[in-house]
Amino acid sequence: MPASGAVTRNTLRQQIADALRDEVLAGRLLPGEEFTVKHIAEQYGVSATPVREALVDLSAQGLLDSDQHRGFHVHQFTVGDFRAMVEARSLVSDGIFRRIAGSGLGRVRSEELVSVRRRAEEAARAAKGGDLDILIGYDLRFWRELTTLVANQYICDFLHRMRVQAWVFSVPFLRADDACRDWLWSGHEQLVDAITLGDADAARAVVDASHAHSLAWVDRLDPELGRPRR
Numbered sequence: 001m002p003a004s005g006a007v008t009r010n011t012l013r014q015q016i017a018d019a020l021r022d023e024v025l026a027g028r029l030l031p032g033e034e035f036t037v038k039h040i041a042e043q044y045g046v047s048a049t050p051v052r053e054a055l056v057d058l059s060a061q062g063l064l065d066s067d068q069h070r071g072f073h074v075h076q077f078t079v080g081d082f083r084a085m086v087e088a089r090s091l092v093s094d095g096i097f098r099r100i101a102g103s104g105l106g107r108v109r110s111e112e113l114v115s116v117r118r119r120a121e122e123a124a125r126a127a128k129g130g131d132l133d134i135l136i137g138y139d140l141r142f143w144r145e146l147t148t149l150v151a152n153q154y155i156c157d158f159l160h161r162m163r164v165q166a167w168v169f170s171v172p173f174l175r176a177d178d179a180c181r182d183w184l185w186s187g188h189e190q191l192v193d194a195i196t197l198g199d200a201d202a203a204r205a206v207v208d209a210s211h212a213h214s215l216a217w218v219d220r221l222d223p224e225l226g227r228p229r230r
Contacts, residue, residue, distance in 0.1 A: 033074050034070060
């Protein structure tokens with residue numbers, strides 16, 4: 001049936017996009033690395049159509065760049081890009097906190113935070129243990145679920161995209177940095193505690209601290225080479 005076929009193709013398209021995004025986040029597809037639709041289709045054993053659609057989706061998310069004659073390559077974010085991402089997150093977060101300043105965080109029920117707290121605990125544990133692979137997945141899910149409780153879907157999608165892009169930039173440098181563990185933010189549980197108590201000021205302080213932490217880390221990088229200064 002046509003409807004079933006459409007669902008299958010769209011599902012496959014999303015699965016391929018998710019798999020390639022995971023490859024980029026894991027650092028197995030590096031910034032600037034080139035590949036073609038044919039190459040990815042052969043790698044996953046699927047037809048070219050859902051692969052092409054998945055690559056276009058990732059390009060729209062800013063993770064890939066396309067070249068009409070050479071295929072696709074992983075976008076290479078700069079130190080300046082990363083700082084701009086943190087600034088964008090900070091400005092949007094400020095807007096969220098201004099909006100809830102009058103009513104506080106009381107509308108977030110404790111039962112809604114059960115799953116978020118589990119994500120927070122796992123993310124914090126991975127950060128403190130220096131386990132980058134586990135941290136990325138839990139960190140992304142943590143912020144996505146938490147933002148959903150306090151903001152609309154458009155804001156959630158924007159912040160999620162900024163966070164994915166920030167990780168794409170960060171991963172290669174963190175993996176090459178012997179001091180990686182010292183620069184993995186682990187304040188997830190403190191943020192959940194503040195929201196559980198309905199303390200918007202404390203929550204804002206934790207979020208601001210996470211942004212400051214990101215900027216302190218990127219300040220260590222050579223702006224030209226994107227690696228820790230000696």
